[in-house]
Amino acid sequence: RRKPYPFDQIEPKWQTLWDERRDFHTPNPGEADFDSTKPKFYILDMFPYPSGAGLHVGHPEGYTATDIVARYKRLRGCNVLHPMGWDAFGLPAEQYAIKTGQHPAITTRDNVAKFKTQLKRIGFSYDWEREISTADPKFFRWTQWIFLQIYHSWFNPETQRAEPISSYSGNDPDSVRLAYVAEVPVNWCPELGTVLANEEVINGKSEVGDFPVVRRPMRQWMLRITAFAERLIDELEPLDWPAGIKLLQRNWIGKSVGAEIAFAVSESGEREAEREISVFTTRPDTLFGATYIVLAPENPLVRAVTTDEQEKAVQQYCTQISAKSDLERTDLAKEKTGVFTGGYAINPANGERIPIWIADYVLMGYGTGAIMAVPAHDARDLEFARQYNLPIRTVVAAPEGAESVGYAGDGIAINSPPIEGLPTAEATEKIIRWLEEQQVGKRNERYKLRDWLFSRQRYWGEPFPIVWREGKHESIPESELPLEPPPLEDFKPTGTGEPPLAKAKEWLRYSEAATRETNTMPQWAGSCWYYLRFCAPQEDQRFVNEAAERYWMDAGKPGGVDLYVGGTEHAVLHLLYARFWHKVLFDLGEVSTPEPFQRLVNQGMILGEDGRKMSKRWGNVIDPLDVIAEYGADAFRCYEMFMGPLQQMKPWSMKGVEGVSRFLARVWRLIMEENQAGDWIVSESVKEVDLTKRQLKVVHATIKKVTEDIESLSFNTAISQMMVFVNEFTNVEVKPVAALRTLLILLNPFAPHISSELWEALGRFSGGVGDITDQSWPEHDPTLLIEDEVEIIVQVNGKLRDRIVVPLNNSEDELQAAALASAKVQELVAGKTIRKVVVVPNKLVNIVAAD
RNA sequence: GCCGCUGUGGCGAAAUGGCAGACGCAACGGACUUAAAAUCCGUUGGGCUUAACGGCCCGUGCCGGUUCGAGUCCGGCCAGCGGUACCA
Numbered sequence: 001r002r003k004p005y006p007f008d009q010i011e012p013k014w015q016t017l018w019d020e021r022r023d024f025h026t027p028n029p030g031e032a033d034f035d036s037t038k039p040k041f042y043i044l045d046m047f048p049y050p051s052g053a054g055l056h057v058g059h060p061e062g063y064t065a066t067d068i069v070a071r072y073k074r075l076r077g078c079n080v081l082h083p084m085g086w087d088a089f090g091l092p093a094e095q096y097a098i099k100t101g102q103h104p105a106i107t108t109r110d111n112v113a114k115f116k117t118q119l120k121r122i123g124f125s126y127d128w129e130r131e132i133s134t135a136d137p138k139f140f141r142w143t144q145w146i147f148l149q150i151y152h153s154w155f156n157p158e159t160q161r162a163e164p165i166s167s168y169s170g171n172d173p174d175s176v177r178l179a180y181v182a183e184v185p186v187n188w189c190p191e192l193g194t195v196l197a198n199e200e201v202i203n204g205k206s207e208v209g210d211f212p213v214v215r216r217p218m219r220q221w222m223l224r225i226t227a228f229a230e231r232l233i234d235e236l237e238p239l240d241w242p243a244g245i246k247l248l249q250r251n252w253i254g255k256s257v258g259a260e261i262a263f264a265v266s267e268s269g270e271r272e273a274e275r276e277i278s279v280f281t282t283r284p285d286t287l288f289g290a291t292y293i294v295l296a297p298e299n300p301l302v303r304a305v306t307t308d309e310q311e312k313a314v315q316q317y318c319t320q321i322s323a324k325s326d327l328e329r330t331d332l333a334k335e336k337t338g339v340f341t342g343g344y345a346i347n348p349a350n351g352e353r354i355p356i357w358i359a360d361y362v363l364m365g366y367g368t369g370a371i372m373a374v375p376a377h378d379a380r381d382l383e384f385a386r387q388y389n390l391p392i393r394t395v396v397a398a399p400e401g402a403e404s405v406g407y408a409g410d411g412i413a414i415n416s417p418p419i420e421g422l423p424t425a426e427a428t429e430k431i432i433r434w435l436e437e438q439q440v441g442k443r444n445e446r447y448k449l450r451d452w453l454f455s456r457q458r459y460w461g462e463p464f465p466i467v468w469r470e471g472k473h474e475s476i477p478e479s480e481l482p483l484e485p486p487p488l489e490d491f492k493p494t495g496t497g498e499p500p501l502a503k504a505k506e507w508l509r510y511s512e513a514a515t516r517e518t519n520t521m522p523q524w525a526g527s528c529w530y531y532l533r534f535c536a537p538q539e540d541q542r543f544v545n546e547a548a549e550r551y552w553m554d555a556g557k558p559g560g561v562d563l564y565v566g567g568t569e570h571a572v573l574h575l576l577y578a579r580f581w582h583k584v585l586f587d588l589g590e591v592s593t594p595e596p597f598q599r600l601v602n603q604g605m606i607l608g609e610d611g612r613k614m615s616k617r618w619g620n621v622i623d624p625l626d627v628i629a630e631y632g633a634d635a636f637r638c639y640e641m642f643m644g645p646l647q648q649m650k651p652w653s654m655k656g657v658e659g660v661s662r663f664l665a666r667v668w669r670l671i672m673e674e675n676q677a678g679d680w681i682v683s684e685s686v687k688e689v690d691l692t693k694r695q696l697k698v699v700h701a702t703i704k705k706v707t708e709d710i711e712s713l714s715f716n717t718a719i720s721q722m723m724v725f726v727n728e729f730t731n732v733e734v735k736p737v738a739a740l741r742t743l744l745i746l747l748n749p750f751a752p753h754i755s756s757e758l759w760e761a762l763g764r765f766s767g768g769v770g771d772i773t774d775q776s777w778p779e780h781d782p783t784l785l786i787e788d789e790v791e792i793i794v795q796v797n798g799k800l801r802d803r804i805v806v807p808l809n810n811s812e813d814e815l816q817a818a819a820l821a822s823a824k825v826q827e828l829v830a831g832k833t834i835r836k837v838v839v840v841p842n843k844l845v846n847i848v849a850a851d
Numbered sequence: 852g853c854c855g856c857u858g859u860g861g862c863g864a865a866a867u868g869g870c871a872g873a874c875g876c877a878a879c880g881g882a883c884u885u886a887a888a889a890u891c892c893g894u895u896g897g898g899c900u901u902a903a904c905g906g907c908c909c910g911u912g913c914c915g916g917u918u919c920g921a922g923u924c925c926g927g928c929c930a931g932c933g934g935u936a937c938c939a
Contacts, residue, residue, distance in 0.1 A: 004889080244855055251854070254938065281939060294939095336937085366938045373939090379852090380937055448938050568933085605933095642875070644864060648857085649932080656863065659875050662890095669890090717865070720874035727874090731891080793870055798920040800870055838919045844869055848919050 007632030046566030134526025193493020254448025307342025559593025
């Protein structure tokens with residue numbers, strides 16, 4: 001099939017030129033050709049994991065959007081930082097190594113090469129001199145260094161900031177470090193031979209591979225992200241992020257405000273001297289309705305409160321529960337189960353003696369692992385109370401029409417003497433004050449967020465810069481960084497939970513008395529700070545050059561990356577972890593802004609032609625290189641942007657690509673024509689002439705629309721407007737060079753190859769010195785868009801009845817008179833009374849008439 | 852269950868509270884061609900009416916409301932997609 005225009009020649013030509021001339025290299029402050037008078041713009045993509053499968057059409061969607069903005073900002077005279085790199089540590093390369101014996105470094109290197117070739121073929125204007133890979137020792141040296149900063153820090157509750165551990169005055173620094181070791185129940189995935197973060201477990205299965213995950217206590221490295229919970233919520237507020245993503249993060253952190261209340265144990269087995277059960281509740285105002293206590297089966301207090309008579313039943317229940325998988329335990333459909341411990345506690349509000357139960361609907365991991373059950377006003381407690389015939393007491397009056405039992409909303413307190421008659425908010429305040437006075441309770445906040453389980457039993461990740469001596473951990477000196485993973489023949493998991501690094505006996509031995517930590521960091525580690533490294537990827541004295549960081553991240557401002565584009569799948573994980581690391585670095589004075597990403601945009605997923613998610617299974621996967629081979633990179637880019645709004649999910653259509661390709665071909669033929677010999681030459685119709693008034697209007701309307709649409713990332717409508725432009729000029733006999741040049745500049749961010757080529761072709765005409773990338777973005781002249789006459793919509797009772805053409809800026813009276821003079825209006829209002837006339841200048845007249 | 856997003860022609864979509872359907876696809880008709888492809892021109896939400904020009908009615912998931920005027924704002928539903936799941 002004949003190509004509509006020779007994209008197969010011009011695209012490689014320009015890609016090579018851009019590379020050779022370093023067109024998109026951005027100098028840093030202090031470097032030779034740095035221009036400090038220009039404003040800066042840092043525009044970032046979520047860097048890919050270079051999988052063996054290569055790019056799919058989802059990757060270039062966001063990348064094209066950012067590339068358009070980057071090229072646009074350069075034409076507007078900005079210093080643009082637009083880098084790309086590789087999130088190169090990760091499980092697939094390691095799995096592949098296990099299967100084939102090929103070292104992950106080799107696999108990763110090959111995959112990176114493939115990805116890079118593909119990205120270059122799409123014509124992205126990355127500064128490739130800033131390319132980084134998280135698996136490169138020059139990079140992960142600093143990942144390890146940042147881990148050490150975290151390790152050597154603690155969260156000072158007084159200042160609410162991370163501080164060097166030296167400012168901690170207690171006697172057990174290891175208990176407050178931001179990186180610490182804990183024996184915790186973890187998500188152990190036997191198939192993958194590693195533990196996983198809560199966030200990596202979906203429905204009791206591993207996110208990667210969909211393998212079963214079981215709970216099991218193991219010694220792990222944890223990062224104290226919970227210390228930052230409050231700030232991670234508060235400092236989200238001013239960021240220019242989609243509201244939905246902010247909400248998602250807020251919900252994930254899950255702040256609940258309430259009270260912690262102590263219930264004295266009145267009767268129990270008394271195996272240990274436990275005399276109190278502390279519960280957390282968000283509804284202390286319902287304390288008078290607490291008719292029993294429930295402990296989580298794993299709660300250590302269970303042993304102490306259980307009586308001899310109940311011991312057997314309790315033990316049996318706990319055994320039964322621990323055998324269950326997470327999936328079984330959290331199955332909401334199942335009936336609630338539990339068992340009485342034999343113990344009783346005293347409700348501090350009314351002195352009532354209430355039974356202590358255990359049940360698996362209370363989780364050890366949240367709050368205190370114990371609740372006061374208020375069956376009248378909590379659905380779960382109610383279900384349980386009905387199951388086991390426990391008393392139900394109403395203490396909140398439901399609003400008119402609602403059933404009081406089971407009503408969980410706000411209302412008026414009843415059956416609660418000290419707070420009787422108070423609405424929920426006041427009742428809560430008053431009871432908390434009372435609890436605090438009595439010293440049986442206090443105001444409290446809880447978060448769903450857990451500390452971050454940071455170690456993995458894998459080979460292909462950053463080793464911890466930590467050694468163990470006599471059962472205690474200590475850091476290795478910075479001078480020993482990077483600490484590279486040992487060469488290994490056998491990457492297989494050991495199956496015992498001991499990491500594969502333990503097999504490297506030589507490497508393991510640090511000194512006579514010390515051995516290395518054998519866990520590695522999770523894949524998130526590199527992506528937590530890669531955006532900082534891009535500011536100065538060659539810097540070898542520091543994780544980022546200070547001046548470069550201050551410049552690109554906008555020191556002193558709320559700051560950070562000016563535009564960050566990526567998929568929603570990273571809404572909580574990557575974005576939360578990165579914010580956490582950034583805040584630690586900020587507190588320690590290592591970076592100059594409190595937040596990493598000022599503006600965030602999520603691109604929507606691209607579906608297959610059949611409307612389903614693209615997957616090998618459905619055979620609906622589109623390979624970008626196939627599309628480019630047939631239609632060219634410019635058509636590919638423009639189609640991805642023309643499909644619909646960036647943020648929206650949308651299905652692929654090859655017919656749509658063809659349509660956009662036709663548009664580019666029309667642009668080509670606007671300027672070029674084929675001669676007898678079959679060569680493309682500049683068309684005879686292209687001339688240095690003035691534009692007609694009508695042409696001027698189209699040109700300036702297009703400048704306005706395209707400019708505004710790029711700013712608001714509405715690329716689809718920007719392309720529509722350029723199509724309108726091209727339709728307007730397609731059949732004119734003489735095509736003014738000035739109009740064509742303007743179009744080419746506007747089109748350049750979207751279709752950089754064809755616009756560069758055509759710009760060059762117009763070289764012999766005056767008005768365009770240098771390459772298209774050297775031009776500046778046009779400004780529209782609003783006066784050219786103003787008409788002498790405007791068409792006014794005439795409505796009668798809100799319905800369109802006529803249009804009249806009148807001079808611009810007619811007065812309201814003139815408009816009203818003109819509208820009433822319309823024959824159609826006359827006909828419609830005949831015999832009616834005109835009640836009102838609404839006049840919107842230069843727009844419309846609405847006549848309200850009635851009988 | 853809870854939270855979020857989305858509902859507009861045959862399809863992808865557009866519309867600061869002011870002409871619903873820009874632009875593109877598909878379809879149909881025409882020009883060019885021996886023919887096809889490509890290209891160019893035209894028609895294209897539905898219905899009724901007119902010989903024709905034209906005219907009329909309906910139409911943005913459903914029901915209500917605010918307004919001179921609602922795809923757009925408010926209230927109540929419904930459907931699809933995504934997230935989350937006993938978080939006290």
